[in-house]
Amino acid sequence: MSEDFGKLSIEFHKNLKGKIGVFSKVNIKTAKDLSVFYTPGIAAVSQAIHKKNCLSFEYTIRKNSVAVISDGSAVLGLGNIGPLAAHPVMAGKALLFKQFADIDAFPICLDSQNTDELILIIKALAPSFGAINLEDISAPRCFEIEEKLQDVGIPVMHDDQHGTAVVVLAGLINALKVVGKKIENTTIVVNGLGAAGTATARMISDYANGKCQMRLIDIDGLVCSRTNLNKYQKQICQDVNAVKTTGNLQKAIIGADVFIGLSAPNILSSQMIKKMAKNPIVFAMANPTPEIDPLVAKKAGAAIVATGRSDFPNQVNNVLAFPAIFRGALDAAATKITKNMKIAAANELSLTIKNPSAENILPSPLDKSVVKKISKAVAKAAIKDGVTRPSCSS
Numbered sequence: 001m002s003e004d005f006g007k008l009s010i011e012f013h014k015n016l017k018g019k020i021g022v023f024s025k026v027n028i029k030t031a032k033d034l035s036v037f038y039t040p041g042i043a044a045v046s047q048a049i050h051k052k053n054c055l056s057f058e059y060t061i062r063k064n065s066v067a068v069i070s071d072g073s074a075v076l077g078l079g080n081i082g083p084l085a086a087h088p089v090m091a092g093k094a095l096l097f098k099q100f101a102d103i104d105a106f107p108i109c110l111d112s113q114n115t116d117e118l119i120l121i122i123k124a125l126a127p128s129f130g131a132i133n134l135e136d137i138s139a140p141r142c143f144e145i146e147e148k149l150q151d152v153g154i155p156v157m158h159d160d161q162h163g164t165a166v167v168v169l170a171g172l173i174n175a176l177k178v179v180g181k182k183i184e185n186t187t188i189v190v191n192g193l194g195a196a197g198t199a200t201a202r203m204i205s206d207y208a209n210g211k212c213q214m215r216l217i218d219i220d221g222l223v224c225s226r227t228n229l230n231k232y233q234k235q236i237c238q239d240v241n242a243v244k245t246t247g248n249l250q251k252a253i254i255g256a257d258v259f260i261g262l263s264a265p266n267i268l269s270s271q272m273i274k275k276m277a278k279n280p281i282v283f284a285m286a287n288p289t290p291e292i293d294p295l296v297a298k299k300a301g302a303a304i305v306a307t308g309r310s311d312f313p314n315q316v317n318n319v320l321a322f323p324a325i326f327r328g329a330l331d332a333a334a335t336k337i338t339k340n341m342k343i344a345a346a347n348e349l350s351l352t353i354k355n356p357s358a359e360n361i362l363p364s365p366l367d368k369s370v371v372k373k374i375s376k377a378v379a380k381a382a383i384k385d386g387v388t389r390p391s392c393s394s
Helices: 002-016 031-037 042-051 053-059 082-101 115-128 141-148 159-179 195-207 231-239 270-274 294-299 322-331 339-351 369-385
Strands: 065-070 104-109 131-134 156-158 187-191 213-218 258-261 281-284 304-307
Touching: 042 053, 065 082, 065 115, 082 104, 082 322, 082 369, 115 131, 115 141, 131 141, 131 159, 131 322, 141 156, 141 159, 141 195, 156 159, 156 322, 159 195, 159 258, 159 281, 159 304, 159 322, 159 339, 187 195, 195 213, 195 231, 195 258, 195 339, 270 294, 281 294, 294 304, 322 339, 322 369, 339 369
Parallel strands: 065 104, 065 131, 131 156, 187 213, 187 258, 258 281, 281 304
Antiparallel strands: none
């Protein structure tokens, strides 16, 4: 079936020459139109912005625009395919921004994978946009790039990290309701400490005020007992209530309430699930093949299973988060996206499911009604956190 989707996608892209375009809000029909919307009238707009820079958000597309920026170093399951091959993916992201949140988004694929160079380029691009969505940039570079762009005066978020984390947290909130457990009393295994795994562990810990126990694992086993960690691995081990013991997944899974996999296919077995705590929750999100087949997981005793796939219940899909987060940030004139804004998004997303059940912990990714609800919660959190721009009256 996936091959058929691929064939259809190539046909559509070939015929349409891409899936997004630029459309004007005004028609140029007369000499007066030309004078008003271009020269000489446009000079007055430029002069006004020059005197009062904040007017760039009032007089230009900036107020409702997002740059979707990638270096093509970690695209979907394709790996480091470079900027040209990454472009259709970024254009797809831009399409989702428009369709779900009415945000004008622009795909920008940069021909550099030098971290310092990328930071300089993105800072130089910031005056053209209202926010920046970083996409498909490899770890651990993505952490440093996002961190060093927080002072540009507009929201910058790496969706592979935080979009995933928001949706997982929302799903987990509802899953715990179904099995009758409190998050602060749970033991959670996070398998895969790339961009998404690291951000997910941190967000869950933040939501639980550091009270849940985390067992963080990568390809070499439990992480936080090791001495050869990079800066970002050390930081996550400090930021969450992480066990400091050694061992592999088979050891870490014993007695765990929750397994969150953002790693590799078929690494979780039925026997491992049987060794988890009562009514275990499994998020198996490796794509296209999850860490365990959902049917196998359920047969082994998993109370709730979520995946990244649309052909099983409880799909974890970033489209449930990023359009609404950026919509809320833009509406609030936010200068950054804070921890509380992301937690507000996760909380509100969880509340869109009125009566959670084992096979219904998240709404459909195609449910566009969730954007309005979540964006309002995000905007409210931005105002509460004091990260909004002052008003700019002309």
